[in-house]
Amino acid sequence: MPELPEVNTFKKYFEGTSLRQKIVDVSISDDKIIRNISAQEFVNRLTGKSFSASSRRGKYMFGHLDNGTFVLFHFGMTGDFKYYFEEEDRPKHERFHILFEGGGKLGFDCPRKFARIEFIENLKTYIKELGLGEDALIIQEGDFIEMMNGRTTSIKGFLLNQKLLAGVGNLYADEICYQTRVYPGSRVNKLSVRKKKEIFAAMQSILNTAIDRTAHYKDYPDDWFWKWRTKEGTSEKGKILVEKIAGRTTYFVKGWQRKYM
DNA sequence: TGTGATGTTGAATG
DNA sequence: GCATTCAACATCAC
CATH class of the missing domain: 1.10.8.50 (Helicase, Ruva Protein; domain 3)
Structure with a gap:
Protein backbone atom coordinates (compact mmCIF):
# COMPACT_ATOMS: atom_id res chain seq x y z
CA MET A 1 0.00 0.00 0.00
CA PRO A 2 2.61 2.35 -1.14
CA GLU A 3 2.34 5.91 -0.01
CA LEU A 4 5.29 7.64 1.64
CA PRO A 5 5.36 5.61 4.89
CA GLU A 6 4.99 2.35 3.00
CA VAL A 7 7.75 3.24 0.58
CA ASN A 8 9.91 4.21 3.53
CA THR A 9 9.32 0.76 4.96
CA PHE A 10 10.24 -0.84 1.62
CA LYS A 11 13.42 1.20 1.62
CA LYS A 12 14.35 -0.08 5.07
CA TYR A 13 13.64 -3.58 3.89
CA PHE A 14 15.79 -3.06 0.82
CA GLU A 15 18.64 -1.75 2.94
CA GLY A 16 18.33 -4.66 5.33
CA THR A 17 18.47 -7.29 2.62
CA SER A 18 20.01 -6.13 -0.63
CA LEU A 19 23.02 -3.85 -0.12
CA ARG A 20 26.62 -4.75 -0.87
CA GLN A 21 25.97 -8.00 -2.65
CA LYS A 22 27.08 -8.56 -6.19
CA ILE A 23 24.24 -8.89 -8.66
CA VAL A 24 24.79 -12.02 -10.73
CA ASP A 25 21.55 -11.98 -12.71
CA VAL A 26 18.23 -10.25 -13.17
CA SER A 27 15.27 -12.37 -14.19
CA ILE A 28 12.37 -10.47 -15.72
CA SER A 29 9.07 -12.22 -16.23
CA ASP A 30 7.15 -9.13 -17.31
CA ASP A 31 9.11 -6.87 -19.68
CA LYS A 32 6.63 -4.04 -19.46
CA ILE A 33 7.48 -3.21 -15.89
CA ILE A 34 10.85 -1.81 -17.03
CA ARG A 35 9.78 1.48 -18.52
CA ASN A 36 12.64 3.40 -20.01
CA ILE A 37 14.98 0.80 -21.47
CA SER A 38 14.65 -2.72 -22.78
CA ALA A 39 14.58 -5.61 -20.36
CA GLN A 40 17.83 -6.93 -21.81
CA GLU A 41 19.51 -3.57 -21.40
CA PHE A 42 18.27 -3.40 -17.81
CA VAL A 43 19.81 -6.77 -17.08
CA ASN A 44 23.08 -5.69 -18.64
CA ARG A 45 23.21 -2.48 -16.64
CA LEU A 46 22.75 -4.25 -13.32
CA THR A 47 24.68 -7.44 -13.70
CA GLY A 48 28.05 -7.34 -12.01
CA LYS A 49 27.19 -4.27 -9.94
CA SER A 50 25.94 -4.05 -6.39
CA PHE A 51 23.72 -1.65 -4.48
CA SER A 52 25.64 0.60 -2.14
CA ALA A 53 22.80 2.72 -0.74
CA SER A 54 19.25 3.82 -1.32
CA SER A 55 17.24 7.00 -1.13
CA ARG A 56 13.64 8.06 -1.28
CA ARG A 57 11.69 11.08 -2.41
CA GLY A 58 7.98 10.86 -1.87
CA LYS A 59 6.82 7.55 -3.25
CA TYR A 60 9.90 7.16 -5.42
CA MET A 61 12.64 4.90 -4.13
CA PHE A 62 16.09 4.75 -5.66
CA GLY A 63 18.63 1.98 -5.37
CA HIS A 64 22.15 3.37 -5.76
CA LEU A 65 24.48 1.19 -7.76
CA ASP A 66 28.17 1.19 -6.96
CA ASN A 67 29.09 2.74 -10.32
CA GLY A 68 27.09 5.90 -9.63
CA THR A 69 23.93 4.96 -11.51
CA PHE A 70 20.48 4.29 -10.05
CA VAL A 71 17.45 2.09 -10.23
CA LEU A 72 14.04 3.62 -9.66
CA PHE A 73 11.48 1.55 -7.85
CA HIS A 74 8.02 3.03 -8.02
CA PHE A 75 5.49 0.70 -6.46
CA GLY A 76 2.30 1.89 -8.13
CA MET A 77 -0.73 0.59 -6.29
CA THR A 78 0.37 -2.89 -5.39
CA GLY A 79 4.15 -3.16 -5.60
CA ASP A 80 6.15 -4.88 -2.87
CA PHE A 81 9.58 -6.37 -2.22
CA LYS A 82 10.27 -9.84 -1.08
CA TYR A 83 13.74 -11.15 -0.40
CA TYR A 84 13.94 -14.90 -0.47
CA PHE A 85 16.11 -17.89 -1.15
CA GLU A 86 13.78 -20.78 -1.78
CA GLU A 87 11.67 -21.12 -4.87
CA GLU A 88 8.60 -21.79 -2.76
CA ASP A 89 8.93 -18.31 -1.26
CA ARG A 90 8.71 -16.55 -4.58
CA PRO A 91 5.89 -13.99 -4.39
CA LYS A 92 2.80 -14.90 -6.36
CA HIS A 93 2.89 -11.99 -8.78
CA GLU A 94 6.60 -11.54 -9.11
CA ARG A 95 7.46 -9.40 -12.16
CA PHE A 96 11.21 -9.69 -11.85
CA HIS A 97 13.87 -10.53 -9.34
CA ILE A 98 17.47 -9.62 -8.78
CA LEU A 99 19.72 -12.54 -7.97
CA PHE A 100 22.65 -11.86 -5.68
CA GLU A 101 25.92 -13.70 -5.38
CA GLY A 102 24.98 -15.38 -2.11
CA GLY A 103 21.86 -16.91 -3.66
CA GLY A 104 19.40 -14.42 -2.21
CA LYS A 105 16.80 -12.96 -4.52
CA LEU A 106 15.09 -9.61 -4.27
CA GLY A 107 11.69 -10.26 -5.79
CA PHE A 108 9.39 -7.51 -6.97
CA ASP A 109 5.78 -8.48 -6.47
CA CYS A 110 3.05 -6.52 -8.22
CA PRO A 111 -0.40 -7.96 -8.91
CA ARG A 112 -1.77 -4.92 -10.70
CA LYS A 113 1.31 -4.00 -12.68
CA PHE A 114 1.07 -0.28 -12.08
CA ALA A 115 4.61 -0.24 -10.77
CA ARG A 116 7.40 1.40 -12.70
CA ILE A 117 11.04 0.39 -12.75
CA GLU A 118 13.64 2.48 -14.52
CA PHE A 119 17.36 2.63 -14.95
CA ILE A 120 18.69 6.12 -14.22
CA GLU A 121 22.03 7.64 -15.15
CA ASN A 122 21.64 10.93 -13.35
CA LEU A 123 19.33 11.19 -10.38
CA LYS A 124 19.22 14.97 -10.14
CA THR A 125 18.37 15.35 -13.80
CA TYR A 126 15.76 12.65 -13.54
CA ILE A 127 13.95 14.30 -10.63
CA LYS A 128 14.14 17.66 -12.29
CA GLU A 129 12.71 16.44 -15.57
CA LEU A 130 9.99 14.59 -13.74
CA GLY A 131 9.16 17.77 -11.87
CA LEU A 132 8.85 15.83 -8.65
CA GLY A 133 8.09 18.07 -5.68
C1' DT B 1 -21.39 -9.69 -13.62
C1' DG B 2 -20.00 -5.33 -12.78
C1' DT B 3 -17.41 -2.20 -10.15
C1' DG B 4 -13.78 0.02 -8.01
C1' DA B 5 -9.13 -0.06 -5.80
C1' DT B 6 -3.45 2.82 -1.89
C1' DG B 7 -0.85 5.67 -8.33
C1' DT B 8 0.55 8.21 -12.45
C1' DT B 9 0.17 10.08 -17.04
C1' DG B 10 -1.63 12.27 -21.02
C1' DA B 11 -5.35 14.25 -23.54
C1' DA B 12 -9.10 17.24 -23.70
C1' DT B 13 -11.81 21.06 -21.82
C1' DG B 14 -12.71 25.45 -19.68
C1' DG C 1 -0.20 28.44 -16.83
C1' DC C 2 -3.85 26.39 -13.94
C1' DA C 3 -7.64 23.24 -12.62
C1' DT C 4 -10.67 19.53 -13.68
C1' DT C 5 -12.23 15.33 -15.69
C1' DC C 6 -11.61 11.25 -18.03
C1' DA C 7 -9.41 7.25 -19.86
C1' DA C 8 -5.78 4.13 -19.72
C1' DC C 9 -2.63 0.96 -17.57
C1' DA C 10 -3.77 -4.76 -15.51
C1' DT C 11 -5.51 -7.55 -12.10
C1' DC C 12 -8.08 -8.99 -8.27
C1' DA C 13 -11.66 -9.10 -4.74
C1' DC C 14 -16.18 -8.23 -3.38
Whole structure:
Protein backbone atom coordinates (compact mmCIF):
# COMPACT_ATOMS: atom_id res chain seq x y z
CA MET A 1 0.00 0.00 0.00
CA PRO A 2 2.61 2.35 -1.14
CA GLU A 3 2.34 5.91 -0.01
CA LEU A 4 5.29 7.64 1.64
CA PRO A 5 5.36 5.61 4.89
CA GLU A 6 4.99 2.35 3.00
CA VAL A 7 7.75 3.24 0.58
CA ASN A 8 9.91 4.21 3.53
CA THR A 9 9.32 0.76 4.96
CA PHE A 10 10.24 -0.84 1.62
CA LYS A 11 13.42 1.20 1.62
CA LYS A 12 14.35 -0.08 5.07
CA TYR A 13 13.64 -3.58 3.89
CA PHE A 14 15.79 -3.06 0.82
CA GLU A 15 18.64 -1.75 2.94
CA GLY A 16 18.33 -4.66 5.33
CA THR A 17 18.47 -7.29 2.62
CA SER A 18 20.01 -6.13 -0.63
CA LEU A 19 23.02 -3.85 -0.12
CA ARG A 20 26.62 -4.75 -0.87
CA GLN A 21 25.97 -8.00 -2.65
CA LYS A 22 27.08 -8.56 -6.19
CA ILE A 23 24.24 -8.89 -8.66
CA VAL A 24 24.79 -12.02 -10.73
CA ASP A 25 21.55 -11.98 -12.71
CA VAL A 26 18.23 -10.25 -13.17
CA SER A 27 15.27 -12.37 -14.19
CA ILE A 28 12.37 -10.47 -15.72
CA SER A 29 9.07 -12.22 -16.23
CA ASP A 30 7.15 -9.13 -17.31
CA ASP A 31 9.11 -6.87 -19.68
CA LYS A 32 6.63 -4.04 -19.46
CA ILE A 33 7.48 -3.21 -15.89
CA ILE A 34 10.85 -1.81 -17.03
CA ARG A 35 9.78 1.48 -18.52
CA ASN A 36 12.64 3.40 -20.01
CA ILE A 37 14.98 0.80 -21.47
CA SER A 38 14.65 -2.72 -22.78
CA ALA A 39 14.58 -5.61 -20.36
CA GLN A 40 17.83 -6.93 -21.81
CA GLU A 41 19.51 -3.57 -21.40
CA PHE A 42 18.27 -3.40 -17.81
CA VAL A 43 19.81 -6.77 -17.08
CA ASN A 44 23.08 -5.69 -18.64
CA ARG A 45 23.21 -2.48 -16.64
CA LEU A 46 22.75 -4.25 -13.32
CA THR A 47 24.68 -7.44 -13.70
CA GLY A 48 28.05 -7.34 -12.01
CA LYS A 49 27.19 -4.27 -9.94
CA SER A 50 25.94 -4.05 -6.39
CA PHE A 51 23.72 -1.65 -4.48
CA SER A 52 25.64 0.60 -2.14
CA ALA A 53 22.80 2.72 -0.74
CA SER A 54 19.25 3.82 -1.32
CA SER A 55 17.24 7.00 -1.13
CA ARG A 56 13.64 8.06 -1.28
CA ARG A 57 11.69 11.08 -2.41
CA GLY A 58 7.98 10.86 -1.87
CA LYS A 59 6.82 7.55 -3.25
CA TYR A 60 9.90 7.16 -5.42
CA MET A 61 12.64 4.90 -4.13
CA PHE A 62 16.09 4.75 -5.66
CA GLY A 63 18.63 1.98 -5.37
CA HIS A 64 22.15 3.37 -5.76
CA LEU A 65 24.48 1.19 -7.76
CA ASP A 66 28.17 1.19 -6.96
CA ASN A 67 29.09 2.74 -10.32
CA GLY A 68 27.09 5.90 -9.63
CA THR A 69 23.93 4.96 -11.51
CA PHE A 70 20.48 4.29 -10.05
CA VAL A 71 17.45 2.09 -10.23
CA LEU A 72 14.04 3.62 -9.66
CA PHE A 73 11.48 1.55 -7.85
CA HIS A 74 8.02 3.03 -8.02
CA PHE A 75 5.49 0.70 -6.46
CA GLY A 76 2.30 1.89 -8.13
CA MET A 77 -0.73 0.59 -6.29
CA THR A 78 0.37 -2.89 -5.39
CA GLY A 79 4.15 -3.16 -5.60
CA ASP A 80 6.15 -4.88 -2.87
CA PHE A 81 9.58 -6.37 -2.22
CA LYS A 82 10.27 -9.84 -1.08
CA TYR A 83 13.74 -11.15 -0.40
CA TYR A 84 13.94 -14.90 -0.47
CA PHE A 85 16.11 -17.89 -1.15
CA GLU A 86 13.78 -20.78 -1.78
CA GLU A 87 11.67 -21.12 -4.87
CA GLU A 88 8.60 -21.79 -2.76
CA ASP A 89 8.93 -18.31 -1.26
CA ARG A 90 8.71 -16.55 -4.58
CA PRO A 91 5.89 -13.99 -4.39
CA LYS A 92 2.80 -14.90 -6.36
CA HIS A 93 2.89 -11.99 -8.78
CA GLU A 94 6.60 -11.54 -9.11
CA ARG A 95 7.46 -9.40 -12.16
CA PHE A 96 11.21 -9.69 -11.85
CA HIS A 97 13.87 -10.53 -9.34
CA ILE A 98 17.47 -9.62 -8.78
CA LEU A 99 19.72 -12.54 -7.97
CA PHE A 100 22.65 -11.86 -5.68
CA GLU A 101 25.92 -13.70 -5.38
CA GLY A 102 24.98 -15.38 -2.11
CA GLY A 103 21.86 -16.91 -3.66
CA GLY A 104 19.40 -14.42 -2.21
CA LYS A 105 16.80 -12.96 -4.52
CA LEU A 106 15.09 -9.61 -4.27
CA GLY A 107 11.69 -10.26 -5.79
CA PHE A 108 9.39 -7.51 -6.97
CA ASP A 109 5.78 -8.48 -6.47
CA CYS A 110 3.05 -6.52 -8.22
CA PRO A 111 -0.40 -7.96 -8.91
CA ARG A 112 -1.77 -4.92 -10.70
CA LYS A 113 1.31 -4.00 -12.68
CA PHE A 114 1.07 -0.28 -12.08
CA ALA A 115 4.61 -0.24 -10.77
CA ARG A 116 7.40 1.40 -12.70
CA ILE A 117 11.04 0.39 -12.75
CA GLU A 118 13.64 2.48 -14.52
CA PHE A 119 17.36 2.63 -14.95
CA ILE A 120 18.69 6.12 -14.22
CA GLU A 121 22.03 7.64 -15.15
CA ASN A 122 21.64 10.93 -13.35
CA LEU A 123 19.33 11.19 -10.38
CA LYS A 124 19.22 14.97 -10.14
CA THR A 125 18.37 15.35 -13.80
CA TYR A 126 15.76 12.65 -13.54
CA ILE A 127 13.95 14.30 -10.63
CA LYS A 128 14.14 17.66 -12.29
CA GLU A 129 12.71 16.44 -15.57
CA LEU A 130 9.99 14.59 -13.74
CA GLY A 131 9.16 17.77 -11.87
CA LEU A 132 8.85 15.83 -8.65
CA GLY A 133 8.09 18.07 -5.68
CA GLU A 134 9.94 18.14 -2.39
CA ASP A 135 9.47 15.21 -0.06
CA ALA A 136 6.57 15.75 2.33
CA LEU A 137 8.79 15.10 5.34
CA ILE A 138 11.61 17.36 4.21
CA ILE A 139 9.75 20.39 2.95
CA GLN A 140 9.80 23.41 5.26
CA GLU A 141 6.64 24.95 6.62
CA GLY A 142 7.28 28.24 4.83
CA ASP A 143 7.64 26.56 1.45
CA PHE A 144 4.58 24.43 2.06
CA ILE A 145 2.48 27.51 2.71
CA GLU A 146 4.02 29.49 -0.10
CA MET A 147 3.13 26.81 -2.62
CA MET A 148 -0.53 27.32 -1.84
CA ASN A 149 -0.36 30.96 -2.88
CA GLY A 150 -2.37 31.73 -5.95
CA ARG A 151 -3.95 28.29 -6.12
CA THR A 152 -7.62 27.60 -6.08
CA THR A 153 -7.48 23.83 -6.05
CA SER A 154 -8.92 21.73 -3.24
CA ILE A 155 -6.74 20.97 -0.24
CA LYS A 156 -6.94 17.32 -1.21
CA GLY A 157 -5.87 18.08 -4.76
CA PHE A 158 -2.97 20.08 -3.37
CA LEU A 159 -1.80 17.33 -1.03
CA LEU A 160 -2.01 14.73 -3.80
CA ASN A 161 -0.10 16.74 -6.38
CA GLN A 162 3.29 15.03 -6.51
CA LYS A 163 4.80 17.90 -8.47
CA LEU A 164 4.26 20.18 -5.49
CA LEU A 165 4.64 17.79 -2.62
CA ALA A 166 5.90 14.23 -2.94
CA GLY A 167 4.58 11.39 -0.85
CA VAL A 168 0.99 11.93 0.21
CA GLY A 169 -1.55 9.60 -1.36
CA ASN A 170 -5.27 9.11 -1.13
CA LEU A 171 -5.48 7.52 2.31
CA TYR A 172 -3.13 9.86 4.11
CA ALA A 173 -4.68 12.88 2.44
CA ASP A 174 -8.02 11.92 3.93
CA GLU A 175 -6.38 11.29 7.29
CA ILE A 176 -4.77 14.74 7.27
CA CYS A 177 -8.06 16.42 6.44
CA TYR A 178 -9.89 14.47 9.11
CA GLN A 179 -7.41 15.26 11.85
CA THR A 180 -7.36 18.94 11.00
CA ARG A 181 -11.14 19.02 10.63
CA VAL A 182 -11.02 20.36 7.09
CA TYR A 183 -13.42 19.27 4.38
CA PRO A 184 -11.14 17.80 1.67
CA GLY A 185 -12.83 19.84 -1.04
CA SER A 186 -12.02 23.11 0.74
CA ARG A 187 -10.20 25.59 -1.46
CA VAL A 188 -6.62 26.26 -0.43
CA ASN A 189 -7.00 29.99 -1.02
CA LYS A 190 -9.79 30.07 1.56
CA LEU A 191 -7.68 28.62 4.35
CA SER A 192 -6.08 30.86 6.95
CA VAL A 193 -2.34 30.78 7.46
CA ARG A 194 -2.99 29.31 10.85
CA LYS A 195 -4.99 26.46 9.31
CA LYS A 196 -2.31 25.87 6.71
CA LYS A 197 0.26 25.55 9.47
CA GLU A 198 -2.00 23.14 11.25
CA ILE A 199 -2.31 21.03 8.12
CA PHE A 200 1.46 21.06 7.66
CA ALA A 201 2.02 19.92 11.25
CA ALA A 202 -0.61 17.19 10.98
CA MET A 203 0.91 15.94 7.74
CA GLN A 204 4.33 15.54 9.30
CA SER A 205 3.01 14.03 12.49
CA ILE A 206 0.83 11.53 10.64
CA LEU A 207 3.58 10.49 8.25
CA ASN A 208 6.14 10.20 11.05
CA THR A 209 3.80 8.19 13.22
CA ALA A 210 3.03 5.89 10.31
CA ILE A 211 6.74 5.41 9.67
CA ASP A 212 7.32 4.65 13.35
CA ARG A 213 4.71 1.91 13.08
CA THR A 214 6.35 0.67 9.87
CA ALA A 215 3.21 1.53 7.92
CA HIS A 216 1.36 -1.22 9.70
CA TYR A 217 -2.19 0.10 9.77
CA LYS A 218 -3.32 -2.06 12.62
CA ASP A 219 -0.77 -0.35 14.86
CA TYR A 220 -2.00 3.16 14.11
CA PRO A 221 -3.56 5.19 16.93
CA ASP A 222 -7.16 4.34 17.71
CA ASP A 223 -8.39 7.82 16.98
CA TRP A 224 -7.18 7.86 13.41
CA PHE A 225 -9.65 7.93 10.60
CA TRP A 226 -8.41 5.12 8.40
CA LYS A 227 -10.41 2.37 10.06
CA TRP A 228 -13.63 4.23 9.32
CA ARG A 229 -12.55 4.80 5.82
CA THR A 230 -14.01 1.67 4.30
CA LYS A 231 -17.65 2.43 3.80
CA GLU A 232 -20.26 5.00 4.45
CA GLY A 233 -21.61 4.89 7.95
CA THR A 234 -21.30 6.73 11.20
CA SER A 235 -18.07 7.30 13.10
CA GLU A 236 -17.90 8.64 16.62
CA LYS A 237 -17.55 12.10 15.12
CA GLY A 238 -20.57 11.89 12.87
CA LYS A 239 -21.85 10.61 9.57
CA ILE A 240 -19.26 9.51 7.03
CA LEU A 241 -19.83 10.71 3.51
CA VAL A 242 -18.13 9.69 0.28
CA GLU A 243 -17.43 12.05 -2.58
CA LYS A 244 -15.18 12.20 -5.58
CA ILE A 245 -12.70 14.96 -4.86
CA ALA A 246 -9.67 15.73 -7.01
CA GLY A 247 -10.59 12.65 -9.01
CA ARG A 248 -10.26 10.29 -6.06
CA THR A 249 -12.72 8.58 -3.79
CA THR A 250 -12.76 10.68 -0.65
CA TYR A 251 -14.17 9.92 2.78
CA PHE A 252 -14.93 12.56 5.36
CA VAL A 253 -17.15 13.21 8.35
CA LYS A 254 -20.03 15.55 7.85
CA GLY A 255 -20.09 18.37 10.38
CA TRP A 256 -16.74 17.42 11.89
CA GLN A 257 -14.82 18.68 8.89
CA ARG A 258 -15.50 22.31 8.08
CA LYS A 259 -15.93 23.64 4.57
CA TYR A 260 -13.73 26.54 3.54
CA MET A 261 -15.17 27.53 0.19
C1' DT B 1 -21.39 -9.69 -13.62
C1' DG B 2 -20.00 -5.33 -12.78
C1' DT B 3 -17.41 -2.20 -10.15
C1' DG B 4 -13.78 0.02 -8.01
C1' DA B 5 -9.13 -0.06 -5.80
C1' DT B 6 -3.45 2.82 -1.89
C1' DG B 7 -0.85 5.67 -8.33
C1' DT B 8 0.55 8.21 -12.45
C1' DT B 9 0.17 10.08 -17.04
C1' DG B 10 -1.63 12.27 -21.02
C1' DA B 11 -5.35 14.25 -23.54
C1' DA B 12 -9.10 17.24 -23.70
C1' DT B 13 -11.81 21.06 -21.82
C1' DG B 14 -12.71 25.45 -19.68
C1' DG C 1 -0.20 28.44 -16.83
C1' DC C 2 -3.85 26.39 -13.94
C1' DA C 3 -7.64 23.24 -12.62
C1' DT C 4 -10.67 19.53 -13.68
C1' DT C 5 -12.23 15.33 -15.69
C1' DC C 6 -11.61 11.25 -18.03
C1' DA C 7 -9.41 7.25 -19.86
C1' DA C 8 -5.78 4.13 -19.72
C1' DC C 9 -2.63 0.96 -17.57
C1' DA C 10 -3.77 -4.76 -15.51
C1' DT C 11 -5.51 -7.55 -12.10
C1' DC C 12 -8.08 -8.99 -8.27
C1' DA C 13 -11.66 -9.10 -4.74
C1' DC C 14 -16.18 -8.23 -3.38
